[in-house]
Amino acid sequence: xxxxxxxxxxxxxxxxxxxxxxxxxxxxxxxxxxxxxxxxxxxxxxxxxxxxxxxxxxxxxxxxxxxxxxxxxxxxxxxxxxxxxxxxxxxxxxxxxxxxxxxxxxxxxxxxxxxxxxxxxxxxxxxxxxxxxxxxxxxxxxxxxxxxxxxxxxxxxxxxxxxxxxxxxxxxxxxxxxxxxxxxxxxxxxxxxxxxxxx
Numbered sequence: 001x002x003x004x005x006x007x008x009x010x011x012x013x014x015x016x017x018x019x020x021x022x023x024x025x026x027x028x029x030x031x032x033x034x035x036x037x038x039x040x041x042x043x044x045x046x047x048x049x050x051x052x053x054x055x056x057x058x059x060x061x062x063x064x065x066x067x068x069x070x071x072x073x074x075x076x077x078x079x080x081x082x083x084x085x086x087x088x089x090x091x092x093x094x095x096x097x098x099x100x101x102x103x104x105x106x107x108x109x110x111x112x113x114x115x116x117x118x119x120x121x122x123x124x125x126x127x128x129x130x131x132x133x134x135x136x137x138x139x140x141x142x143x144x145x146x147x148x149x150x151x152x153x154x155x156x157x158x159x160x161x162x163x164x165x166x167x168x169x170x171x172x173x174x175x176x177x178x179x180x181x182x183x184x185x186x187x188x189x190x191x192x193x194x195x196x197x198x199x
Contacts, residue, residue, distance in 0.1 A: 032081065036060060040072045053079035053102065058089035059111040066092055070100040083148075085111050085122065087131035094135045101143060104135070105177060108149025116149045120164055123147045127171035136172075144174035 030052035037043065037056055046054055056069055066082075073080045083105040084090050093101060106126045108116050126132060127145065135143075147168050168176070 030079075037069065038065070040069065043069065043072050043076060043078060047076045047078050051078060053081060055081045055083055055105070056101075057083045057111075058092050059083075059085050061092075063092050063095065067096060067100075070096055074100070081105060083107055084126065085109055087126065087129050090126065090129065090131040090135055094131070094138055098139060103144045103146060105146045105148050106132075106173070108147070120149075120168075123149065123173075124167060124171055127168065127173055132172070145172055146175050146177055147173045148177035 031050055032053045032055065033046045033049075033051040034055040035042075037046075037054055038060065043054060054073060056066065056073075058066060061069065070080050079102040080100065081103045082093050082101045084093065085107045090104075093104060106123045108120055108123045110116070110122075127147070132145070165176070
């Protein structure tokens, strides 16, 4: 919690300093708390610490718990980003009411081993699944779909990460979450991969 409080204080201070310099009313960016959240008290503590949004891992929750936590999050004015690794988990999100989540993260992670699918097929198959089509039919295009897990590292059949990113975009991904794995890749390749999201 202390990390979130420090991050919020730093962001607020930076926003105030920027606002004083430019008079444009800059507001601090939101803080997303990404942790394994299983209990309601965690949401209350994160909100009190200054978090604006939380990530809920659908695979770690039963349907009733996911519903309960999204309702509590809404009550305490926390936005919810839901992370999924299977069609069953997407079905769980489809059952939620409109506005329960603000974004979905389709992950290339295996929740049993915590390894990543280095082929990237897991995310692609979920993006192309009937479960995601049903989710979009119910919730519309208002919920952006992001992809995480080796994005920018995974190479397509054509042999480059840019083609994989293009396949994700073609399948309906709005953006990607990239992490420390990018540090293991050639800088020029990383730049091409990230730039391909904006093309």
